[in-house]
Amino acid sequence: MFTIVYINKETIELKQDYLYELEDKTTVFDQLKNEYLIENLYRSLEALTTKQKRRVISYYFNNESIEEIAIKEQVSESAIRKSIH
Numbered sequence: 001m002f003t004i005v006y007i008n009k010e011t012i013e014l015k016q017d018y019l020y021e022l023e024d025k026t027t028v029f030d031q032l033k034n035e036y037l038i039e040n041l042y043r044s045l046e047a048l049t050t051k052q053k054r055r056v057i058s059y060y061f062n063n064e065s066i067e068e069i070a071i072k073e074q075v076s077e078s079a080i081r082k083s084i085h
Contacts (some may be wrong), residue, residue, distance in 0.1 A: 052061045
C-alpha cells in the first residue's frame with residue numbers, strides 16, 4: 001500500500017509500505033509523477049498566447065528548427081527565439 005503524503009508543483013512524495021510494479025516495470029509513484037507532469041505541461045501550454053503555443057509545439061513537439069518556423073511564419077528567427085523563450 002501507499003499513501004500520497006504531499007503534492008506541490010515540484011514534488012510528489014509518497015509514504016510507501018511497498019509500491020506495486022506495473023506490467024511495464026514502472027512503479028505507481030513513477031506513473032503518478034508522469035501523469036502530474038503531463039497535466040502540468042498541458043495546463044502551462046494553455047496559459048500561452050496562441051502564437052507562443054503554436055511556436056512551442058512546432059519546436060518541441062514537431063522538432064522543427066527555429067529557422068523552419070521563422071520561414072513558415074515569415075518572421076525573423078529572433079522573434080521565434082524570444083517567443084519560445
